[in-house]
Amino acid sequence: MKKVNRRNSISRILGTALALMLVFSTVAFAQDEAAIQAGEKLFKANCAACHKMDAMSTGPALRGVEARLDEDEGLGREWLYKWIKNSSGLIKSGDPYAVKVYEQYNKRQMTAFPTLSNEDIDNILAYTAQEKTTPPPPPPIEGGGVPAEAGVSTQVVLVALIVLFGLLALGLILVRKTLRRFAIANGTINLEEEIKRPSIWKAFVQNQFLVFVTTVFFLLGSAYFAYGYLMQIGIDQGYEPIQPIHYSHRIHAGVNKIECKYCHSSARVSKHSGIPSLNVCMNCHKNIANVSDDVKQEGITQYGVDYNKEIEKLYEAVGWDPAQQEYVNEPKPVKWIRIHNLPDFVYFNHSQHVSVAGVECQTCHGEIQEMEIVAQHSPLTMGWCINCHRETNVNFKGNAYYEKIHEQLKDKYGVEAFKAAEMGALECGKCHY
């Protein structure tokens, strides 16, 4: 048989070419990928403090910066090397574009990065040159309906059911009555027999002991409920108003583990543990304008709140324009609703409980870091205060004020620890003056 060597040579050449191309392109792609990954790491470590990929931050957005620079100014990578390594030097040397950028961004000085090699900068630029990938659309909400209103709807269903059953019972009673009347009229039921056999109600009334026991039971029961009702007047345990901005302690204190006293800093030093002013919000939210996609989705599905919109409310209140990264409008205070209220005749001081006694925030305010919306955890009644003063030891340790008195009491009574109550924390004048 004759060998046919060149029968499908063209397709073979094409095939080989294709294979070669694929091999090389994947190699090139892999290199790119490595560069991008290295660049991402460098970007997050060095640049992300002031730059974001798609939004204005302290510095401009950086996606496609190299291409933009090339198109608009005709400046190449060499200029970027110089700029990143020593921007202030470049400005001082009078480079026109460098000076222009510096003026344009309110003379914010970019940190010099002489430690970055040209290769590092190449990697960062490879990372910034990436196309923007749109996140996949959020999965549909399971079960449908807005969960925030689930509580309300179950209540409505319950009430409807109760009404329905009530109507049914009423109907049955009426039907029985009518039927009975018919039966009596027809003579099916002998009235005289009925009288001989007293109804259960009459039998009960005739049994004086049973009546006595039931009356006592009812009296005790009503006393219990009346007392219970009177004792809960003026107690706001569970008070959970709707705040003007949906602030989530769960995210800030729970997920992000921000210390309580970061925002409520005056708890350390003042009688009031104040609500943080908005500049504390802006310490972080100047940089964080959007929550991550999964947090956003979680907020919408679980709490019916779009967290990004809530951050926008903050920006509106402080007059911050995220596009220009500047305070442009007049600030308006946020009217937070105070939950924990004590009457005016009580003196409570946060700093002496927090700083001196070292009481944990959660002891009085509950597991705040798990509350999406804050509710009052403790009753804040006088009995509750006194109970804690009776059970808690005074924190003598490292407190020079207590040194003398502690020594004396220790010698006299032979015990190490003293409850707050024993140190006079139950006297009227201590809290009520």
Next chain:
Amino acid sequence: MKSLIKIGVVFGIALLLTSCFDKSQPNYQYFPNMYESVGYEAYQEVKGVPYGEYAKYNMEAQIPADGSVKRGWMPYEYDDTNEGYDAAKAELTNPLAETEDNAAKGKELYGLYCAICHGNKGDGQGHLAKTEKFLGIPSYDDAVRAITEGSIYHVLMYGRNNMGSHASQIDTKERWQVVQHVLKLKAELEKK
């Protein structure tokens, strides 16, 4: 039947009373004689304050007059500019002595206010950095920034770029205590 109706009415009233508490509203009070404050409370809303920049928002808190100096406090004299930063970096020194008290307090305050981003070791690896909520936090041993006690204080006071001012949270002395702790962390980082 009549007694049944009576029992029903009493029961209904009792039910109504127990369901009175609505958690989005404060509870009822019985003769609240001295519950509401007559004097002004901090953070309160006060209608009809005739003066002050924020009077129209009924804020109780008012801004003190410009240039006034209260007892036990001195104004900070460097400007919030690049020049002010450079000057503070070069000139400003810590007035506090290095005592154990100051060190302990500095460490505590650092844990409260700084560690969330800068990390307990000061290497820029705080919880928010690790979870990528807040990126690009430099380590204290960064050779280019070459922080000094003056520059740390200045940045705590005014903030810099994406870091905000922390002057409202910690006072002058506390800032210097934090500065001490930061310098200690810096020295430890540089040893490695």
